[in-house]
Amino acid sequence: MLIYRLCVLFCLGALLAGCGAKPVVVIEKEQFAQMARRMPKELQVRRLLNSDNAYTPALSLAGFRNYGDTLFHRLSPSFMFGDSGHVYLGDTFAATLQPESRVKHRPNGFSINHPTQKLDLNxxxxxDWNSDGETExxxxxxxxxxxxxxxSRNYYVLVPPxxxxxxxxxxxxxxxYECFGLACNLYVRDSRVISRTADDTLIAPTEVQDFMPGLQPVTTPPSGTPGKKQSAMEERSL
Incomplete structure (x- = not known):
């Protein structure tokens, strides 16, 4: 009887530990853990971590067979085009390759060694980043x-499946997450709307007032119209 009660208490404690956190399907545990260390408060606000910085694993194990190949051939690198240092343009990452570029493919990502730049995507x-019932x-x-x-810049990017x-x-x-040597800053966008495509008429693209001007904190400008949606990059304390 005592063992049964202990088991019940243990299970109840485990449930309470995950209380309030939305389920997450983690594909690369080390990458998710690194993100959690860099922005725990943001992930808690998004209810992707609980107050103990733990996530709730999703019950569904359904996944994709080859994320790396799909992202390499079909994902646009346009989320980096506000970066003046990024000069390898193309409709997809595959289209950015130069004759001197070298690619390494992985099931959950890829890396590209360009002549002047290294890129690693996972x-x-x-x-469900913005709690709209849709997963990204x-x-x-x-x-x-x-x-x-x-x-160096580590972009954390939301992609509609x-x-x-x-x-x-x-x-x-x-x-x-931007670093000059050991000096690093975290910039976060208030992503209320996740645009599927640039010309998608069903979903308005996220508004951006300023996009990462160097190391200066980027904040949402005051709204002159009450209730108007604002979405920009802003610096959050680490």
């Missing part, structure tokens, strides 16, 4: 210069 998790793919994209003294086998994918940068 599928991190499946989440959460990816991490680390961009590093190959020349000394430059800044593809609806078919040919749909091109567009990502919305939810946060950027």
């Amino acid at each position: 599928m991190v998790a499946i989440v 793919w959460l990816i991490s994209c680390l961009v590093e210069p190959k020349t000394g003294g430059g800044r 593809p609806r078919n086998d040919t749909e091109q994918l567009k990502g919305t940068a939810a946060a950027v």
Whole structure:
């Protein structure tokens, strides 16, 4: 009887520990853990972590067979186009390759070694970021210069899952972790709307007033019209 009560208390404690947190399908545990260390408060506000910085695993184990190949051939790198240091343009990451570029493919991501830049992209998790009942793919994209003294940026990007086998994918940068050497800053966007495509008439694109001007904190400008939606990158304390 005592053992039974202990088991019940243990299970109840486990349930309470996850209380309030939305279920998350974690694909790359190390990447998700790194993101949680960098922005615990933001993930708690999004109810992706509880007060103990733990997440609630989703009961469904349904997943995708090859995230890396899908993201390489179908995801637009447009979420980086506000970065003046990014000069490898194309409709997809595959289209950004130069003759000197080298690619390594993985089931959950890929890395590209460009002549002046290194890029590493990983599928991190499946989440409901803005609590609208729709899940997004959460990816991490680390961009590093190959020349000394430059800044590195780790983009955390939300991508609506593809609806078919040919749909091109567009990502919305939810946060950027930017470093100059050991000095790092976290910038977070108030992502209320996750745009599926640039010309999607059903979903308005996220409004952006300013996009990452160097290391200056980016804040939402005061709204002159009450109730008007604002969405911009802003610095959150780490």
